[in-house]
Amino acid sequence: MNRRQTPERSDERLLSSEIFPGERAPREHLALGSWHEAARELPVYRRCDVLVVGGGPSGTAAAVAAARAGAQVVLLERYNHLGGLSTGGLVLWIDRMTDWEGRHVIRGFAEQILDRLPAEAIAGPARDEWGSRDAARAAHWSQRTAAYHGVVTWSPTIDPERLKLASQDLVLEQKVHLVYHCWAAMPIVEGGSVRGVVFESKAGRQALFARVVVDATGDGDLFARAGAACDTDIERDDIHHCMNTAWLFGGVDMERWLEFKAGQPTQFAEFMSRGRDQLRYFERPFVSWRNDIALFMGPRQSGYSALDPDDQTEVEIRSHKLMAQHLDYYRTHAPGFDQAHLLQSAPQLGVRHSRRLVGVKKLVRAQWPAGGALEDEIGVTPSVSPKFPNISIPYGALVPEALNGLLACGRHISCDPNSHGFLREIPQCWITGQAAGTAAALAVQRGVAPRAIDIAELQSALLAQGVYLRPAARRAEAAAAQDRTT
Numbered sequence: 001m002n003r004r005q006t007p008e009r010s011d012e013r014l015l016s017s018e019i020f021p022g023e024r025a026p027r028e029h030l031a032l033g034s035w036h037e038a039a040r041e042l043p044v045y046r047r048c049d050v051l052v053v054g055g056g057p058s059g060t061a062a063a064v065a066a067a068r069a070g071a072q073v074v075l076l077e078r079y080n081h082l083g084g085l086s087t088g089g090l091v092l093w094i095d096r097m098t099d100w101e102g103r104h105v106i107r108g109f110a111e112q113i114l115d116r117l118p119a120e121a122i123a124g125p126a127r128d129e130w131g132s133r134d135a136a137r138a139a140h141w142s143q144r145t146a147a148y149h150g151v152v153t154w155s156p157t158i159d160p161e162r163l164k165l166a167s168q169d170l171v172l173e174q175k176v177h178l179v180y181h182c183w184a185a186m187p188i189v190e191g192g193s194v195r196g197v198v199f200e201s202k203a204g205r206q207a208l209f210a211r212v213v214v215d216a217t218g219d220g221d222l223f224a225r226a227g228a229a230c231d232t233d234i235e236r237d238d239i240h241h242c243m244n245t246a247w248l249f250g251g252v253d254m255e256r257w258l259e260f261k262a263g264q265p266t267q268f269a270e271f272m273s274r275g276r277d278q279l280r281y282f283e284r285p286f287v288s289w290r291n292d293i294a295l296f297m298g299p300r301q302s303g304y305s306a307l308d309p310d311d312q313t314e315v316e317i318r319s320h321k322l323m324a325q326h327l328d329y330y331r332t333h334a335p336g337f338d339q340a341h342l343l344q345s346a347p348q349l350g351v352r353h354s355r356r357l358v359g360v361k362k363l364v365r366a367q368w369p370a371g372g373a374l375e376d377e378i379g380v381t382p383s384v385s386p387k388f389p390n391i392s393i394p395y396g397a398l399v400p401e402a403l404n405g406l407l408a409c410g411r412h413i414s415c416d417p418n419s420h421g422f423l424r425e426i427p428q429c430w431i432t433g434q435a436a437g438t439a440a441a442l443a444v445q446r447g448v449a450p451r452a453i454d455i456a457e458l459q460s461a462l463l464a465q466g467v468y469l470r471p472a473a474r475r476a477e478a479a480a481a482q483d484r485t486t
């Protein structure tokens, strides 16, 4: 197997991690023909202003924002919890919300939901450390997912069960009609506009109508099936196209492990090398919100499609087997892991990428150095390295090129593969979810298509909700400066 290491400390991506070509088993292609499904009458489950499909980070933020803006909202989720990959995928390391100067730029919903977590459910540097370049503090936090390029960042680890609860509380407080165990199957499209969805549940197949639908499925299930254009190209050197099932080990002593990793580099290198030889697909642990729980977010497997159930199954099976093999190896060889036990494998498959919307606008690599705020800025993301300024996220990246009645948010918004590497992160999904929900509610209130809303009105609503945007004056100033340099 040709294991690949992404280039060390690239300015194009934040992490350097191993990528394992998945050795996808050959598929048997049977020509079994097709079956014509007969048309039938469906009961209508509900009619609402805004329907959000998918209760991951982006969908939760969208539902809460739309309801806060006065819309009647339904949130439809196929599993039994909110948080998507950030909870069910055990992605409990929330990426950076501060920029390289320590400014807190991902706020709004991100801040509100994290503030709800009890102190024992969140671990990370105190506010007065954000942006610190003190070598000792950066070295300490770089072992604990909260310092990069020598800068301490706000990127905490959280208890996924607490995040599920906080998400559910927020949604219910806003009187969102939440429905679990429902799988959206097909968008209802009339005259080039999405009017709702057909979904499946134990109650059978039902229709749900909405004035605006927010696709927060992560895989663009709705906009793709409604015929909107999608991008599927990937950045090979970035882990953004890999899949795996994450898992947790309990009964560990992570402080002891970190001392070994940082204090005995030769032995650590030998440990890693022997692990790769024995297991082939090998992964190291990350800290969690507790010292006695270790997080494994790999091995990252490439070459699979998140839209193919046989591929998904192959990744699940291998990941589950690897979890048990890792336990044996770590118990025997890793300091701090002698009492380790299997705590949990993620209920949701770890899909980083499948489809991306082709939107009215697309956030692309060429935009990174510019630094200016776009006219339709709906949020600001920290860049991947101190070489670049903060990056403006445009509203146009949520709006399909041609399809009406639908907005996208989360990891499938319109961007190039390189920018997808950070736009898919949980805090950025909160940003785009909050913007999509607010915009959907505004479109309903004003009786216009989502593409036709007043951007200034959207921005002032987002500012009122605590979202960090560059003020209009500074935006105009930055745009003028950008014009002078181009």
Ligand SMILES: Cc1cc2nc3c(=O)[nH]c(=O)nc-3n(C[C@H](O)[C@H](O)[C@H](O)COP(=O)(O)OP(=O)(O)OC[C@H]3O[C@@H](n4cnc5c(N)ncnc54)[C@H](O)[C@@H]3O)c2cc1C
Pocket: 053, 054, 055, 056, 057, 058, 059, 076, 077, 078, 079, 083, 084, 085, 086, 089, 091, 093, 094, 095, 096, 182, 183, 184, 185, 216, 217, 218, 219, 221, 244, 246, 297, 298, 349, 350, 351, 352, 409, 410, 411, 412, 424, 425, 426, 427, 429
């Ligand atoms: C292994 C791994 C490691 C990662 N590491 C990090 C990290 O360290 N830090 C970080 O910030 N981010 C990380 N990410 C990225 C981040 O977790 C995701 O990109 C983010 O959760 C995406 O949010 P979302 O709302 O767009 O989609 P998702 O989290 O995928 O949520 C989508 C939701 O929609 C539901 N859904 C999907 N289809 C349907 C349907 N048809 N009908 C009904 N419901 C549906 C799903 O059940 C799910 O709840 C990682 C991702 C993976 C896979």
